[in-house]
Amino acid sequence: METFAFYLFSILIVGLFCVTVMSRNILYAMTSLAAGMVLISGLFFLLGADFLGVVQLIVYVGAVMALYAFGMMFFDATGTVKENNTPATTVFLLGGLSAVVLVVIFAAPAIGGNVHALYPTPEGATNPQAVGLVLFTKYLIPFEVAAVMLLVAMIAGIILAGKKMDKSLSRMKDESAVSEKDVK
Amino acid sequence: MDGYIIATVIKAVLVLSIIAALAGFGTYLERKVLAFMQRRLGPMHVGPYGLLQLAADGIKLFTKEDFIPSGANRLIFMIAPMITAATAFIALAAVPLLPEFKLFGVTVKPIISDLDIGILFVLGMMAAGLYGPLLAGMAQNNKWGLLGAARTAAVFLSYEVVTGLSILAPIMIVGSLSLIDFNNYQAGGMGEWLIWKQPLAFVLFLIAGFAETNRTPFDLIENESEIIAGYATEYSGMRWGMFFIGEYANMITIGFLASLVFLGGFNDWGFLPGGLAIILKVSFFFFFMLWVRASWPHIRPDQLMWLCWKVLMPLAVINVTITGFVMMV
Numbered sequence: 001m002e003t004f005a006f007y008l009f010s011i012l013i014v015g016l017f018c019v020t021v022m023s024r025n026i027l028y029a030m031t032s033l034a035a036g037m038v039l040i041s042g043l044f045f046l047l048g049a050d051f052l053g054v055v056q057l058i059v060y061v062g063a064v065m066a067l068y069a070f071g072m073m074f075f076d077a078t079g080t081v082k083e084n085n086t087p088a089t090t091v092f093l094l095g096g097l098s099a100v101v102l103v104v105i106f107a108a109p110a111i112g113g114n115v116h117a118l119y120p121t122p123e124g125a126t127n128p129q130a131v132g133l134v135l136f137t138k139y140l141i142p143f144e145v146a147a148v149m150l151l152v153a154m155i156a157g158i159i160l161a162g163k164k165m166d167k168s169l170s171r172m173k174d175e176s177a178v179s180e181k182d183v184k
Numbered sequence: 185m186d187g188y189i190i191a192t193v194i195k196a197v198l199v200l201s202i203i204a205a206l207a208g209f210g211t212y213l214e215r216k217v218l219a220f221m222q223r224r225l226g227p228m229h230v231g232p233y234g235l236l237q238l239a240a241d242g243i244k245l246f247t248k249e250d251f252i253p254s255g256a257n258r259l260i261f262m263i264a265p266m267i268t269a270a271t272a273f274i275a276l277a278a279v280p281l282l283p284e285f286k287l288f289g290v291t292v293k294p295i296i297s298d299l300d301i302g303i304l305f306v307l308g309m310m311a312a313g314l315y316g317p318l319l320a321g322m323a324q325n326n327k328w329g330l331l332g333a334a335r336t337a338a339v340f341l342s343y344e345v346v347t348g349l350s351i352l353a354p355i356m357i358v359g360s361l362s363l364i365d366f367n368n369y370q371a372g373g374m375g376e377w378l379i380w381k382q383p384l385a386f387v388l389f390l391i392a393g394f395a396e397t398n399r400t401p402f403d404l405i406e407n408e409s410e411i412i413a414g415y416a417t418e419y420s421g422m423r424w425g426m427f428f429i430g431e432y433a434n435m436i437t438i439g440f441l442a443s444l445v446f447l448g449g450f451n452d453w454g455f456l457p458g459g460l461a462i463i464l465k466v467s468f469f470f471f472f473m474l475w476v477r478a479s480w481p482h483i484r485p486d487q488l489m490w491l492c493w494k495v496l497m498p499l500a501v502i503n504v505t506i507t508g509f510v511m512m513v
Binding site for chain 1: 257259260272299300301304305307308309311312314315318323330333334337340341344348360361452486497
């Protein structure tokens with residue numbers, strides 16, 4: 001049952017991400033990306049990592065939604081995007097890389113037997129508790145650094161976007177009308 | 185193992201059919217309640233008190249032409265309503281609907297899948313449901329639809345933060361993400377309800393819930409007075425119906441969440457048995473949503489974002505901080 005579910009999810013995920021890469025339609029590309037991200041959470045559920053699965057679901061649903069907003073602004077959603085031909089060296093490099101990845105994937109079961117959990121789940125801890133324990137003991141500094149980085153990104157975003165934040169949007173029109181008149 | 189699978193399938197089919205029927209009945213209730221508040225009669229002609237109006241609407245929806253506009257992205261256009269309907273019901277899978285009861289000597293748990301992260305799963309699935317309106321709006325090659333889709337993205341990114349932060353304070357108090365633990369925490373009668381400890385979180389959650397289910401003060405993604413029908417402009421027949429079944433199912437889910445997290449869930453309430461108590465609470469929330477629809481005007485998109493980011497989110501953060509301090513001391 002689990003094996004079947006794993007292969008079903010894997011085939012769907014690989015297929016959907018292939019569509020993301022190959023499709024020239026922005027709507028297909030982003031929809032398959034979102035669906036693939038949701039299906040990855042299925043893999044986490046299969047592994048018994050419910051908490052990580054739900055986090056994957058919530059984070060990527062929101063993140064891809066923001067991507068949609070940009071897609072809506074920059075592209076015609078129902079048409080195809082015209083692309084330039086990619087240079088041969090890039091194709092060669094990417095092809096070689098995917099071949100290496102394939103070899104690693106098929107070799108993975110051979111080394112998979114030696115993998116041990118560095119921080120095994122404590123007895124009796126539920127899923128979120130286990131994640132929290134490791135996150136706030138072993139990985140506290142990376143966690144805090146990531147938090148600081150997000151804070152920096154947020155402040156930078158506010159500064160970039162907030163030049164006219166003290167003015168009301170509905171009153172901004174009058175001002176621009178005045179400036180247009182001045183130009184004339 | 186086989187018995188477990190069969191029981192789960194039976195529960196899933198039951199929940200699907202009952203909630204879908206209730207969602208259909210919800211449209212009738214909505215029209216009746218709105219009519220009552222506006223001193224009208226509402227649907228009266230089909231059947232006694234217009235009760236068969238539901239059947240008439242159903243026949244109309246099923247037999248109407250399923251129209252796909254030219255220039256639309258056919259595949260995405262057809263998938264979008266299914267996303268809304270499916271995610272609404274998937275979200276219900278982790279909600280304990282009634283207390284445990286015994287049927288023919290077997291203890292039945294009226295929850296399809298008892299996840300220990302139930303509340304996050306429900307919220308995440310309901311958030312994924314907004315892909316329905318978003319894709320529908322973008323796929324239909326219609327300007328009103330595109331405006332609806334743009335508003336969907338804006339609304340989603342605004343209120344999702346508030347939902348998460350408002351529910352965080354009760355999660356800290358209970359110390360679990362399982363909806364059954366939430367229910368058991370409030371087992372000691374009305375004084376133990378979390379609404380008394382977290383009134384602010386309750387209000388914030390309700391407001392965010394209105395935005396999540398696309399109900400009236402925040403129904404700007406299909407606001408018919410501004411953008412025709414928003415994302416649903418080009419939809420007809422059963423595909424349109426699926427959007428609305430999804431929306432009403434989401435209303436019921438939010439009702440269940442609010443009663444489970446804040447209003448004591450399915451514990452016995454005075455002389456009322458638990459099953460009846462939670463049905464009454466959910467019905468109250470459903471009625472409350474219609475009540476608000478009858479009494480409040482729409483708000484503009486920029487007002488919603490102003491409300492979410494500048495009022496509700498700081499309040500939610502302050503609430504979480506104070507809760508943390510009180511729990512530490």
